[in-house]
Amino acid sequence: MGYRRWIGVVMVVMAIALSACSPTPFRTSAAEVPQLVQAILSDPKTFNYALSQESPNIFGLTYEGLVETNGLTGEIEPGLAESWQISNEGKRIVFTLREGLQWSDGYPLTADDVVFSYNDVYLNDAIPTSARFVLLIGESRALPTVRKLGDRQVEFAIPEPFAPFLRSTGLPILPAHVLKETIDTKDSQGNPIFLSTWGTDTPVEKIVVNGAYQLERYNTTQRVIFKRNPYYWKTNEQGDRLPYIEQIIWQIVESTDTNFLQFRSGSLDLVDVSPDYFSLLKKEENRGKFTIYGREPTLSSVFVTFNLNKASRDGKPLVDPVKSRWFNEVKFRQAIAYALDRQTMVNNIYRGLGEPQYSNIPVQSPYYLSPEEGLKIYDFNQEKAKSLLQEAGFQYNSQGQLEDDLGNPVRFTLLTNAGNKIREALGVQIKQDLSKIGIQVDFQPIAFSTLVDKLGNTLDWDAHIIGFGGGGVEPNNSANVWSLEGSLHSFNQQPQAGQPPIDGWRPDPWEQKIADLYIKGAQELDEKKRKQIYGEVQQLIQENLPYIYLVNQLSMTAVRDRIQPIQYSALGGALWNLDQLKIVDE
Numbered sequence: 241m242g243y244r245r246w247i248g249v250v251m252v253v254m255a256i257a258l259s260a261c262s263p264t265p266f267r268t269s270a271a272e273v274p275q276l277v278q279a280i281l282s283d284p285k286t287f288n289y290a291l292s293q294e295s296p297n298i299f300g301l302t303y304e305g306l307v308e309t310n311g312l313t314g315e316i317e318p319g320l321a322e323s324w325q326i327s328n329e330g331k332r333i334v335f336t337l338r339e340g341l342q343w344s345d346g347y348p349l350t351a352d353d354v355v356f357s358y359n360d361v362y363l364n365d366a367i368p369t370s371a372r373f374v375l376l377i378g379e380s381r382a383l384p385t386v387r388k389l390g391d392r393q394v395e396f397a398i399p400e401p402f403a404p405f406l407r408s409t410g411l412p413i414l415p416a417h418v419l420k421e422t423i424d425t426k427d428s429q430g431n432p433i434f435l436s437t438w439g440t441d442t443p444v445e446k447i448v449v450n451g452a453y454q455l456e457r458y459n460t461t462q463r464v465i466f467k468r469n470p471y472y473w474k475t476n477e478q479g480d481r482l483p484y485i486e487q488i489i490w491q492i493v494e495s496t497d498t499n500f501l502q503f504r505s506g507s508l509d510l511v512d513v514s515p516d517y518f519s520l521l522k523k524e525e526n527r528g529k530f531t532i533y534g535r536e537p538t539l540s541s542v543f544v545t546f547n548l549n550k551a552s553r554d555g556k557p558l559v560d561p562v563k564s565r566w567f568n569e570v571k572f573r574q575a576i577a578y579a580l581d582r583q584t585m586v587n588n589i590y591r592g593l594g595e596p597q598y599s600n601i602p603v604q605s606p607y608y609l610s611p612e613e614g615l616k617i618y619d620f621n622q623e624k625a626k627s628l629l630q631e632a633g634f635q636y637n638s639q640g641q642l643e644d645d646l647g648n649p650v651r652f653t654l655l656t657n658a659g660n661k662i663r664e665a666l667g668v669q670i671k672q673d674l675s676k677i678g679i680q681v682d683f684q685p686i687a688f689s690t691l692v693d694k695l696g697n698t699l700d701w702d703a704h705i706i707g708f709g710g711g712g713v714e715p716n717n718s719a720n721v722w723s724l725e726g727s728l729h730s731f732n733q734q735p736q737a738g739q740p741p742i743d744g745w746r747p748d749p750w751e752q753k754i755a756d757l758y759i760k761g762a763q764e765l766d767e768k769k770r771k772q773i774y775g776e777v778q779q780l781i782q783e784n785l786p787y788i789y790l791v792n793q794l795s796m797t798a799v800r801d802r803i804q805p806i807q808y809s810a811l812g813g814a815l816w817n818l819d820q821l822k823i824v825d826e
Contacts, residue, residue, distance in 0.1 A: 275487035288438040290369040302449040303412030311812020342471035356416035358386040368737035373720040464490040483819040513796035515591035533808035534796035539602040542707040543787040551742040571632035573785040577618035579625035597792035605713040607774040616782040642678030651680040656705040658685035
């Protein structure tokens with residue numbers, strides 16, 4: 241089902257805790273309909289999967305692909321395809337769809353929908369979708385060919401070996417009978433009207449899906465309501481259609497504090513447990529009739545990154561040239577990494593419920609390189625930080641303030657998304673830590689929409705704190721981050737389709753090397769060699785620090801005991817088997 245499907249799929253999304261409003265509780269009578277109520281911190285940005293890059297989004301509930309990922313084991317399992325055959329040394333896969341598949345409007349789901357989803361959407365250059373990055377193959381950046389063999393059979397073929405080939409076919413299948421016309425019809429600028437199709441202003445009854453749930457209602461800044469899809473393909477042992485829970489309600493709240501208070505009051509059925517709430521919630525488990533699951537490292541990341549973009553737009557540098565010189569000096573970034581006290585972050589901000597983080601690959605992945613295996617780490621050492629800065633030509637004035645070799649005081653603006661208490665606290669500590677090595681940080685939590693615009697459109701920022709969501713255990717799921725043209729290559733971003741061009745963009749040699757190694761890692765079929773390739777990637781990232789990783793929070797979720805059976809993992813979370821969950825008598 242939907243939650244399981246997207247765990248191991250491309251959608252490397254920005255897992256940013258978003259700000260929003262309207263904390264008003266909403267719950268219908270449980271006697272009327274089995275329902276699950278949870279909270280999100282911002283409105284969805286689109287109902288069009290291909291155009292989405294942000295969290296929260298509806299697609300884990302509403303769409304499935306040919307294959308899905310088991311939320312406990314990470315293994316690939318059949319989804320809309322009941323089986324597949326791999327041949328030609330792994331370069332050809334023939335999928336056989338399940339019999340009787342239907343869309344939420346009752347229309348048959350066939351091989352035509354699979355071919356449409358890939359050829360017309362994901363592989364279409366006119367559609368600016370991040371999904372395409374996990375399908376790019378080899379140095380030529382070739383794409384698969386997808387063709388129909390019959391109403392229930394589809395062939396995927398690639399020109400050379402590609403280790404993540406099977407896993408990459410988990411992208412959601414979209415309805416050709418509804419969307420094909422929007423690809424073929426162009427607007428006045430010659431773009432497919434698909435690009436403006438299924439925005440959040442679309443009447444929910446027009447959104448056709450294949451997942452366990454479909455949209456029932458959307459009230460901006462208030463709530464999103466889903467109802468079970470009567471045509472969902474999964475059934476229980478008795479042949480009854482799943483899911484058991486008939487309605488999912490997402491309340492849109494203004495902050496994590498409000499989320500927490502609503503859970504304690506009983507108006508929410510589950511809540512992600514942040515470290516500052518853990519102790520209190522733990523004491524209330526029995527009285528509140530809930531259980532806290534987890535306490536294992538998440539698959540996500542949180543980091544500081546500097547804007548390394550040397551380009552200009554309309555003759556104006558994206559980054560102040562004085563600051564750009566600092567940011568592009570590797571010893572400057574290494575000094576910052578040494579100056580940050582991660583253990584104090586763990587102890588004070590995460591209340592001990594986190595671990596210092598140094599790798600872009602999660603510890604659950606077989607490709608993770610640990611410090612014990614040689615991964616470079618930056619233990620807290622402010623004297624080392626000062627020494628590196630002086631080696632790079634920086635100096636201290638009589639007041640102890642750091643200056644560059646031209647006498648410019650080192651001062652920059654650090655952004656994060658307002659309303660995320662953890663990131664706001666991290667920003668305060670980073671400001672304090674760097675003040676001790678003579679650097680003045682202007683820390684500014686700003687609205688999420690403003691931050692997104694800066695990172696992905698105007699590109700005019702100094703530094704920020706954000707994180708990337710878990711892309712699963714397969715490194716290539718993060719290709720959109722490390723590909724030079726990737727839409728999440730945020731530390732040195734190129735404009736995406738439809739955005740104003742920039743002049744003078746160029747990658748550093750190490751940046752190009754990482755991109756090349758990601759291609760090589762996806763080409764290599766030998767698992768031992770793949771681990772070596774991604775080990776080299778992790779070393780390059782740690783040496784050059786495009787992202788300075790901070791703390792890996794422990795993954796925890798509190799869930800009402802009336803929701804069963806919870807099979808929790810950091811990989812899948814609490815709801816990866818949502819279609820199997822029931823509301824039981826308390």
